[in-house]
Amino acid sequence: MGRTVTLALVTPDGTPLGTTRPYEVEPQWWQEVAPVVAGARKEFGIEVTVLRLVAAERPQPHGGAVTYLAEYDGPLLELGPLQENWLTPHPLRMTWAQPGGPAASLRWAGVGTGVQQRTWNLSSVWRLDGAWLKEVPPFLRQEPIVLAWLGKRVPTLVPGLLKADAGRMLLADVPGTDRYDAEPEEIAAMMEDLFEIQSMAVEHVDELAGLGVPDWRTDPFIERVTQAADKYADQLTTHERDELGKLVAGLPERFGNLADCGIPDSLVHGDFHPGNVRSDGVRRVILDWTDSVIGHPALDARDEPKLNARWCSLWRQRIPGCEPERALELKRPLGSLRGAAVYDAFLQGIEPSERPYHAADPLDCLRAAIG
Numbered sequence: 001m002g003r004t005v006t007l008a009l010v011t012p013d014g015t016p017l018g019t020t021r022p023y024e025v026e027p028q029w030w031q032e033v034a035p036v037v038a039g040a041r042k043e044f045g046i047e048v049t050v051l052r053l054v055a056a057e058r059p060q061p062h063g064g065a066v067t068y069l070a071e072y073d074g075p076l077l078e079l080g081p082l083q084e085n086w087l088t089p090h091p092l093r094m095t096w097a098q099p100g101g102p103a104a105s106l107r108w109a110g111v112g113t114g115v116q117q118r119t120w121n122l123s124s125v126w127r128l129d130g131a132w133l134k135e136v137p138p139f140l141r142q143e144p145i146v147l148a149w150l151g152k153r154v155p156t157l158v159p160g161l162l163k164a165d166a167g168r169m170l171l172a173d174v175p176g177t178d179r180y181d182a183e184p185e186e187i188a189a190m191m192e193d194l195f196e197i198q199s200m201a202v203e204h205v206d207e208l209a210g211l212g213v214p215d216w217r218t219d220p221f222i223e224r225v226t227q228a229a230d231k232y233a234d235q236l237t238t239h240e241r242d243e244l245g246k247l248v249a250g251l252p253e254r255f256g257n258l259a260d261c262g263i264p265d266s267l268v269h270g271d272f273h274p275g276n277v278r279s280d281g282v283r284r285v286i287l288d289w290t291d292s293v294i295g296h297p298a299l300d301a302r303d304e305p306k307l308n309a310r311w312c313s314l315w316r317q318r319i320p321g322c323e324p325e326r327a328l329e330l331k332r333p334l335g336s337l338r339g340a341a342v343y344d345a346f347l348q349g350i351e352p353s354e355r356p357y358h359a360a361d362p363l364d365c366l367r368a369a370i371g
Contacts, residue, residue, distance in 0.1 A: 002026040004065040009072040014099035018079025028063035031120035052097035090351040096124035121350040176280030201267035216295035218255040224341040243370040262322030268295040298331035336369035
């Protein structure tokens, strides 16, 4: 499934120009804009920089008809009308989603041009010559903190941070491909890489918290999840609401039992899957620490029996007498509960036109937690 794309074009200083006719692009993922840029070049012979999503046919991702605001600085084109409200400023708009924003970021990186890969409310990513430029919003600025910290301790396992400024990062290029299609043996090796990081970081959680890594240990976890559950409770059925109430009320006991399992809190990646690992067959690098927090390592464990068995074996070797199998069972609903609170925070931090990306996620996560 692909997308039917319309571009609402403005000049780099924000002067409205008009809209293109629709054209088809793959894949369906709204935030992947490299095909949108390539499609504009193929369909119209123009170079554009995508700023942000301004309209979507569907209430949530992905596919369907979508409209992006994009910069264009070239010869006049025959264009349709453009909705002026798409240009209305908003206090939550990301800097890279504003006219002139991408050029300012490239200047900061010390280059004049690059290949745009992704833009949405959670990140902007450009491929440069020998490097990557990534930006994240204010509520996700822990990534450069974590990369700088890990780069001093396990430099082979994370991308090199060349420089950073708040949510802007210039990252060294990592040879290879993102390992979405990795086989089970390779995925097990990735998990062992993450274990190496987490078994080291258990001694440094207070240091990481002091640096600004979000704290999702017991008390903050329960507080945030309780707020999210209360906020969305009226959208659940009576049965769902009752089940969620019992689950949330039982969190203090659950976390107490989790602590008794003997595996301490550490650095949690927060979105650990094969697609966030890049490899050239020799070196593996764990990417995208945007969602990293301090919390229980089990939150990163994948629900696959063979991988779980290896995860348990690693922790038992690290901490004789711990109970990793019990920890995995206790953590089962915690990832979904945390997801509900995280997505709710995203919705509070982004402008309305970009909320379709996440609008359904908090409720979906709460239902998954009790499912």
